[in-house]
Amino acid sequence: MREVFHQSLEDVQNRLVEIAGLVTVAIDKATRAFEASDVALAEEVIEEDAVIDDKATALDELAIEILARQQPVARDLRIVVSALRMSASLERMGDIAEHIAQLTRMRFPERAIPKGLKSTFTKMGKLDTEVARRLTELLRTEDLTLVEEIRNFDDKLDDLHVSVFEKVLSDSWQGDPSATVDATLASRYHERFADHAVSVAKKVLYLSTGDWMVHTDTIELPLADQPG
Template structure:
């Protein structure tokens, strides 16, 4: 019976890694579509999000069954509860990649972002892709050095996000209301994607340390 239980826990961990890799692919493709106004690729991202949703639901059902049937305690219980919370963060990351793709589709054939902010959003995308890849790496390795790297990348994303809103609020900003809304939404999507990556990193830290201490991975 214990062997079956451990196999089920291992399956939950493998499913988290699978979802995280799909999320990494989603943000990579969404970012490429966003920068190049590639509506076909954007549509692929939107359609692929259903797979992430399906896997999250399947993982959650498996975890709940384990809770109900196995009565796990201590570290095993932490693993299951944390997995439920991490799957929610990963699913939300997939949703945010889909939102970026939807913006691309909405404004096609035009670019969503005006030229003066193109480099800023290119950097946004690079950072989010790095975070997504590191989340997948972290879920496989549980290396808290990777978790700290995620936190540091998120700080860069936060700086970009603040800079975008400063630009839009400046007297020199002369873009239309619809463009301003698109810029604000896109900035928020990229920023929230990174935040959910940090959320996963903190939960992995909790699994490793057994205590909820955000400072263990480099920031509150």
């Protein structure tokens, strides 16, 4: 039973890594499409998001099957429940990549990236892609030094997000309302993407370091309380 469970967990982990890899491809393409007004690349991202959604749903079904079949407790249970949450965050990251691609498509053949903010959004796009890459690596290797790196990138993205609003609200801003809308939405998407990554990274950290142990009292139960 124990070995079966560990094979199942490996399967869960492999699927999380796979989905994170697809999300990395999506955000890389989406941010490059946004920067270059490449509508064909944007279309790819929009089309491929369904694959991420399907894989997240399949992972959820696997996690529920593991809960039903193997009835894990304590740390094992926390791992499976966390997988459900990480899958939801990764799916949402895929949605955000799709939103950035949709902005690109909506403005085409105009540039979606507002004038005067090109270098800011180029930085944000690269940071988001690096965040996704490191998150994939974290899920694969459980190398916890990556958590801090992801957090640092997120801090940089927060600063850039603030700088977009400073720019848009400054006297020097020449953009029309359409550029202002695009800057606002695109900046928020770029910033939220990394927030979700931090949320996944924190779960990996908690599971590895046992920070969730504060709650363990309530779930370590005498065997007599368990069915069978």
